Amino acid sequence: DGPANTLQTKPNKPQFWVNDKGVExxxxxxxxxxxxxxxxxxxxxxxxxxxxxxKDNTCYGGNIYIQASNVFNTFNDTLTYYVYDADGKIxxxxxxxxxxxxxxxxxxxxxxxxxxIGI
Numbered sequence: 001d002g003p004a005n006t007l008q009t010k011p012n013k014p015q016f017w018v019n020d021k022g023v024e025x026x027x028x029x030x031x032x033x034x035x036x037x038x039x040x041x042x043x044x045x046x047x048x049x050x051x052x053x054x055k056d057n058t059c060y061g062g063n064i065y066i067q068a069s070n071v072f073n074t075f076n077d078t079l080t081y082y083v084y085d086a087d088g089k090i091x092x093x094x095x096x097x098x099x100x101x102x103x104x105x106x107x108x109x110x111x112x113x114x115x116x117i118g119i
Contacts, residue, residue: 017051017084025059026084034077039098042067051088066098074102
């Protein structure tokens with residue numbers, strides 16, 4: 001379509017898919033768990049059916065909240081997603097890299113901590 005400001009037939013065309021109720025739901029996650037199951041999607045600001053032939057799938061809008069299945073897990077993982085454009089056409093696959101910042105007692109990463117010593 002080109003830049004939105006150059007569109008002649010729909011100059012106010014949205015960037016992403018909007019359902020018939022005016023709710024933007026462009027993000028599709030094929031799985032609510034990450035590749036290795038370390039992280040999971042717990043909620044999103046908005047959710048509803050995806051467009052057109054994909055209406056049996058759930059699409060999301062706004063913030064998507066992801067949580068580690070085990071807070072002590074120090075491994076990283078990935079989550080796959082797709083985005084629907086304003087015409088309901090799906091994008092190529094995208095990948096989110098989920099980086100765990102958890103530490104354990106045997107963690108070899110250097111780190112500080114608070115403390116004091118009396119002299």
